[in-house]
Structures are given as C-alpha cells and as structure tokens.
Amino acid sequence: MSLRYRLAFYLFGLTIGIVFVYFFMTKKAEASGVTFCYLPNCRVLKDLRSKPLKIGDEATKRFDEKWVTLDDIKMSLEHGDVIFSESNKPFEDGKLYIVEGKTIANQDITIEMISYENKVILKDIKKE
Template sequence: MKLIQRIGYYLGGFSLGLIILAFFLNGKKTSCSYGPDARVLKNIRLKKIEYLDNTQSQLHNNNLDSVAVNYVLRKGNINFSESNARQEPCGVYTVEGDYNEKELILTVENCDSIATITNLRIAN
C-alpha cells in the first residue's frame, strides 16, 4: 500500500471519529477544564458565592452587580503569584478579568462548600 493511500485511510477514519464524537457529545454539558486556572474557577463557580459587606458596597458604588462577578469567574484568569492556595482552612485566590472595559480584580476565599468574595478592586 502506498503512502498516499495510508494517509487517505487515516484521514477518513479520523474524520469519521470526529463526526461520531460530535454526534454523541452534542448537547451534553461536557467541559474540558484541565488547566489549573480552569479547574480552580470551575470549583469556585460550583459553590455558593457569598459577598462581604464591603464587597457589596464596592459593587454598588461602581454600578456593578453579581453578573459582573460571575462573568469574571467564568472568563477571568487566576493570578497564582498573588494567591495563597495552601492557606488553611480556605485557600485565597486572586482572579483578574475584564468586564465592560473595566479590569476587575477579585479576591476569593475558597472553602469546602462556600466561596466568599472578600475584596473587589477596579484597575485602570
């Protein structure tokens, strides 16, 4: 069998496999959170999110709401150099993200069943 035929069979089987995967995974709530950022953000999003009083007042003063926080927790990045993931009993993470042309920096205390937004900053 010539090389071009082998490549043709390989590409044919590969494309058939992709079509079958797309058919079976269509509409499923599958996610591929393999990176450290994605795993921690997903872990935070799955928990009940609470806000400290000063955080709620900062949100209100800057005309923001929980939608902005949820957006940053979905699309943001974790700054591990400013985070303290090994702190007992709850790890503290710094999450940075853009929302409506504002850069929001959240400090999240990630406990076993609750994630608490302890601080909110808006960087210029």
C-alpha cells in the same frame, strides 16, 4: 494488497472515525452542559463557579458604591484570569484566589475570593 493501499484505507478509516467521534462528542457535551476544562485557569474558575457564593463585608461595600455588580463578578468568573503567583494560598481555613476580570463597562477589576470545600466567599473587589 500493497502497503500503499493498506495505508490509504487505514488513513481513510481513521479520518472517518475522528470526524464521527468529534461530531457526536460535541453534540453530547452541548446537550448535557458539559464543558471540558483541562487548563489550570479554566479548572479554577469552574471550581469557583460551581460552589455557592457568599458575599463578604468588603465586597458588600463595593456593591453599595454601584460601580460593580454581581453580573460583573459572574462574567469575570467566566472569562477572567487567575493570578496563580498570588493564589492558592491558605487563608482562614480555605484558599485565597485572585482573579483579574472586567466589568460590563470594560473596567479592569481584581476579585479576591476564599474557596472552602463547600462554599466560596467573595472577599473584596478592587478597581485597577
């Protein structure tokens, strides 16, 4: 068998294998709720979402002003951007993270969160 036919069979089998793995891995991930976060922004947001959320005094005041809701915070933790130049700094035995996001009314907000080993505290919410 010539090299050309060997290469054709190899590429054909490789293509079938890639499609097979992709199809079954995505179905398995969707069924079990697994997400693949490889980028730093995704990993930090996933870590902040996975811990129990406590609301600080300043954030409680912002919620009382009625321009932001907890749904806005959850949406920002799904689709927001972590400002790494101002984040991951030691703060009160935890790490301070700054997340930029949007409210449901499409208003820009900045969220300050303190991440501890077993909880996250919502420190403050600011309008942009």
